[in-house]
Amino acid sequence: MRYVNLYLLLIAVLMMTACASQGGGGSVATTSRTSSALPRVSVQEQYQQALQLMKSGRNSEAEVILTKLVKRHPRYTGPLTNLGIMAAKNRQFESAKRYFSKAIAAKRDNIIALTWIAQVCEELGELQAAEMWLKQAIARKPDHATAYLNLAILYDTGLSQPADALEYYRQYLELNGDSELPVAAWARDLQEKLESRRVATADAR
Template sequence: MASNLILRKFMTHFIKILFAIFISSVLLACSSTNQVVKNDGGNSRYAAEFKDALTAMQAGDIESAKTALIAITEKAPNYSGPWTNLGIISAGQRQYDQAENYFYQALKCQERNTVAMNWLGYLSSVKNDFSAASNWYSRAIAIDPKYAEAHLNLAMLYEANLNRPKAALDHYRIYQTQTGGKNTLVSAWIRNLEESMNYVATNSEVVR
C-alpha cells in the first residue's frame, strides 16, 4: 500500500513537471521580449519598428510580427533582438531547426544574449540532449545569476531528466527567491522534492 502511494505521488509530480515545461515555454515566449531589449545592444534607428513588432507579437499577431522582424534583420543584420524573437516565434510554431538557427544568429550579434541561451537550452531538451540543455541554462545563469526562468528550466531539467534532485531543489529555491515566492506550483514542487529526498535518506539509513 505504501509503495503504491509513493508511486502515485511520483507520477503526479512527474506529470506536473511535463506540463510545466510546456507552460514555461509558452510564458517565456510572452515574457522574454523585454529581456531581449535589455540584453541587446540595440539599434536606435530601428527601435520604433522593433517595438511595433514586439507589440504585434504580444498581441498574438504572429505573422505580422514575423514579417516586421524579418524586415528589420534585412536592414540591420547585426541587431540581436529581432533574431531572438524570430527564434521564439519559430519555437512556438515547432519549427525547431529554424528556431535554433535564429538563436545562433542572435548570439553572433550579441554573445551575452541570455534569452537566446535559455531558449537553446529548451530546444536541446526537445532533442533529448540534456547535457547541452544544462550547459545552455548554466551559461545564461553565469552571465545573469538573477535570470529566474533559466533557474526554473535548469531545476526541472535536473529533476526530470538528470537525476540531480539536490541541484534541482537549489535552483527551484533561487527561482522562488527571484520571483518573490509567488509561484504556488513551484512551492508545491519544492515541498514534494524535500519530502522525497527525506524519504530516500531515511530509508537508506534503515537499510544500512
C-alpha cells in the same frame, strides 16, 4: 513532463518580455556596429512594428519585417531572438535553435535567447545542451529566477538528478519568494523523497 503546464506558462511570459522589452532580447539601436542605409529611427520603427504584429498574432507579417531587418543588420539580436521565438512556437526547433544561436553570438548576455534555446534543446532531446544553456543564463544574470526554475525542472524530470533539482528549486525560491506555493510544494516533496532514500540506505547497511 510532470510540470509541462507551468513550464509553458513561463515560456509565454518570456515571449511577452521579448516583445515588450528591447533590453532582454537585444536592442536594435545598440547591438550592432554595421552601417545602415536607413536612418536609425526607421530601423527602430520597423522593429517596434514587428513586435506589435507579434503581440496581435500576425506572425507572418512580423516575420517578413524581422527577416528583412536581420538581412540588413545581422548583428541586431532583437529580430533574431523574436524570429527564434516564432519558430519555436511553430515547433520548427532546428530553425529556432539557429536563430537563438546567432542572437547569443551577437550578444552573449541575451537572457531571453539563452532561456529559449534551452527549452528548444529540451524539446529536441538534447538535455545536456539544455543544462549548459541554462547554466550560462545563470552565469550571465545570477538573479534570473526563471533559469533556476527551468534548470530545477530539467534536473527533476529530465536528467533524474533530484539533489541538484532541490538545490535549484531552493535558489529559485530565494530569488522569487516563498509565495510560489507550487514550487515550494515540489521542493518539500523532493526533500522528503531524498530524506526517505537516505534513511532506507542507512537501514540497509
